[in-house]
Amino acid sequence: MLRLGENPWIRDTLQKTNVEVAIRVEDLCKVFGKIKAVDHLSFSVPGGTTCALLGANGAGKTTTLSMLLGLLLPTSGSIRILGVDMVRDRFDALPRMNFTSPYVDLPQRLSVFQNLDIYARLYGIRGPKQRILQLAEELQLTGFLKRPYGSLSAGQRTRVSLAKSLLNEPEVLLMDEPTASLDPASAETIRAYLREYQKHSGATVLLASHNMQEVERLCENVFIMKQGRIVDQGSPGLLLEKYGRETLEQVFIDISRDENPLP
Amino acid sequence: MKTHSLRIAGGLFASLGRIFALVRRYLYLLRNSWPRLLELAYWPVIQVVLWGLIDQFFTGHSDWLAQAAGMLIAAVLLWDVLFRAQLGVSIVFFEEMYSRNLGHLFVSPLRPHELVASLLFISLLRTLLGVGAAALLAIALYQFSIFDLGLPLLAFFSNLLVMGWAIGIFVVALVLRYGLGAEGLAWAIVFAFAPLSGIYYPISSLPAWGQAVAAWLPSSYVFEGMRGVMLREGFAYELFADAVRLNVLYLLVGALLFLLAFRAARSRDLLLHVGE
Numbered sequence A: 001m002l003r004l005g006e007n008p009w010i011r012d013t014l015q016k017t018n019v020e021v022a023i024r025v026e027d028l029c030k031v032f033g034k035i036k037a038v039d040h041l042s043f044s045v046p047g048g049t050t051c052a053l054l055g056a057n058g059a060g061k062t063t064t065l066s067m068l069l070g071l072l073l074p075t076s077g078s079i080r081i082l083g084v085d086m087v088r089d090r091f092d093a094l095p096r097m098n099f100t101s102p103y104v105d106l107p108q109r110l111s112v113f114q115n116l117d118i119y120a121r122l123y124g125i126r127g128p129k130q131r132i133l134q135l136a137e138e139l140q141l142t143g144f145l146k147r148p149y150g151s152l153s154a155g156q157r158t159r160v161s162l163a164k165s166l167l168n169e170p171e172v173l174l175m176d177e178p179t180a181s182l183d184p185a186s187a188e189t190i191r192a193y194l195r196e197y198q199k200h201s202g203a204t205v206l207l208a209s210h211n212m213q214e215v216e217r218l219c220e221n222v223f224i225m226k227q228g229r230i231v232d233q234g235s236p237g238l239l240l241e242k243y244g245r246e247t248l249e250q251v252f253i254d255i256s257r258d259e260n261p262l263p
Numbered sequence B: 001m002k003t004h005s006l007r008i009a010g011g012l013f014a015s016l017g018r019i020f021a022l023v024r025r026y027l028y029l030l031r032n033s034w035p036r037l038l039e040l041a042y043w044p045v046i047q048v049v050l051w052g053l054i055d056q057f058f059t060g061h062s063d064w065l066a067q068a069a070g071m072l073i074a075a076v077l078l079w080d081v082l083f084r085a086q087l088g089v090s091i092v093f094f095e096e097m098y099s100r101n102l103g104h105l106f107v108s109p110l111r112p113h114e115l116v117a118s119l120l121f122i123s124l125l126r127t128l129l130g131v132g133a134a135a136l137l138a139i140a141l142y143q144f145s146i147f148d149l150g151l152p153l154l155a156f157f158s159n160l161l162v163m164g165w166a167i168g169i170f171v172v173a174l175v176l177r178y179g180l181g182a183e184g185l186a187w188a189i190v191f192a193f194a195p196l197s198g199i200y201y202p203i204s205s206l207p208a209w210g211q212a213v214a215a216w217l218p219s220s221y222v223f224e225g226m227r228g229v230m231l232r233e234g235f236a237y238e239l240f241a242d243a244v245r246l247n248v249l250y251l252l253v254g255a256l257l258f259l260l261a262f263r264a265a266r267s268r269d270l271l272l273h274v275g276e
Helices: A008-017 A061-069 A090-096 A112-122 A128-138 A154-166 A184-201 A212-218 A236-243 A248-257 B011-031 B034-060 B071-098 B102-106 B112-142 B151-182 B184-192 B208-214 B218-230 B237-267
Strands: A021-032 A035-046 A050-055 A076-081 A097-100 A172-176 A204-209 A221-226 A229-234
Touching: A021 A061, A021 A204, A035 A061, A035 A204, A035 A221, A035 A229, A050 A061, A050 A184, A050 A212, A061 A076, A061 A097, A061 A172, A061 A204, A090 A097, A097 A154, A112 A128, A112 A154, A128 A154, A154 A172, A154 A184, A184 A212, A204 A212, A212 A248, A221 A236, A221 A248, A229 A236, A236 A248, B011 B034, B034 B151, B034 B184, B071 B102, B071 B112, B071 B151, B071 B184, B071 B218, B112 B151, B112 B237, B151 B184, B151 B218, B151 B237, B218 B237
Parallel strands: A050 A204, A050 A221, A097 A172, A172 A204
Antiparallel strands: A021 A035, A021 A076, A221 A229
16 A cells, blocks of 8 residues: 655655645545545645646545545544544634535525635635625626526536635635536536646645546646555656556556556 | 456346435435434324324313313414424524535624524524414414414413523534434424424323423423413413523523534534535
């Protein structure tokens, strides 16, 4: 099993840039009855980087994200985000984090503005209207602000959800399949915005995905999960080189089928 | 790839097949959810018990209502305080579940006790609006004003409101733990308290076992107190104190169950996956 600090990209990033680890997960387990959804997982994400949990359906990505967010209690292990123990003191870190997922909705009958306004207030943002208008402009939502959230298309909803997740300018942003169910053009718009946001704000982004292109385009480091464990990790370039493949998709298929198992 | 031919039914048989496929789906839903099964027999049982007790009491006391005009209207209005207060907590929480919004809420800095506090506040508003409108209608239609009860009305209202809150929090805890299958309880659970709360008849008219249970219900003290005021026997402070004591207990138990259910939901990954 790979241990914390064995990933050369993480080691180099921490040394070169002198940044702190934003997310540190150690020996994390989640057991549901007889099923080990997450099995002794350890990884760390340096501050100001974009990393991905990559894996097939059921690999444990969403379960891991849920535990990072405090929505799910781990069976054992520890999670520290921005130095805060997320099992014991998550409310110290939650105001500095945010989350987006296509599988968690917003109230349908409320307008886009009303939804964003409520969350801006929950995060204690001063001048919520100004912040909402700024995000609406950046994410091309201005024309939809008065419309009920339930009347929007999947792409529009994803942009609203992203706006919600950026309301508090999070230092750590967790994203579950951020471009799921989007057409390629909309997905690329979202990715471009995310890249820009990350560069501009210096936020740490961890996304869970099984979209290889997305991971290749956005992420500096990838943790590949299978059956609740990290089976390999590294920068996309390093993984391609290691497996002698041209795309992450091919690497992913190799690992999924165990055709190219690594020690 | 192997090919094989499927025999597919058509016409009436196909239609019946589709109907019974859905019937089977609803039966599965019933079989897999004890609150839904319970609800099937719940209403008939409650109705028989409540109206049986009303029938028994009025058979022997046919002149009782003549002693205080509006006794039944006051009872119905106060009963609705309890019902609306409970619904105000549970239904508003269900709205978050219907909209699959809980995940966003619980990763925000919102703490569980802050969520509960907001539910209680909105419940108070909904109760004031709902029961207030009915009370005004009673004045217009029947020339009966519940506000004539004076200050004791505040004591009755606040006790029933708090009891409704406690039951509402309990229902929310059940739904967090067992999913929306327990949703029906939000509409039904308060009525389990109705026969033994003495809404329309004195507690003394209940059988011995009923009186023993009523002693543990804050609502029974409220309705006894209401009858005392309406029959010009004065406001019974000891009944008020008993109701407050029980309500404190109910609220503590409700809060404890909510925290346990919330912890169970966090442990079982239910916050993101609440469903039927």
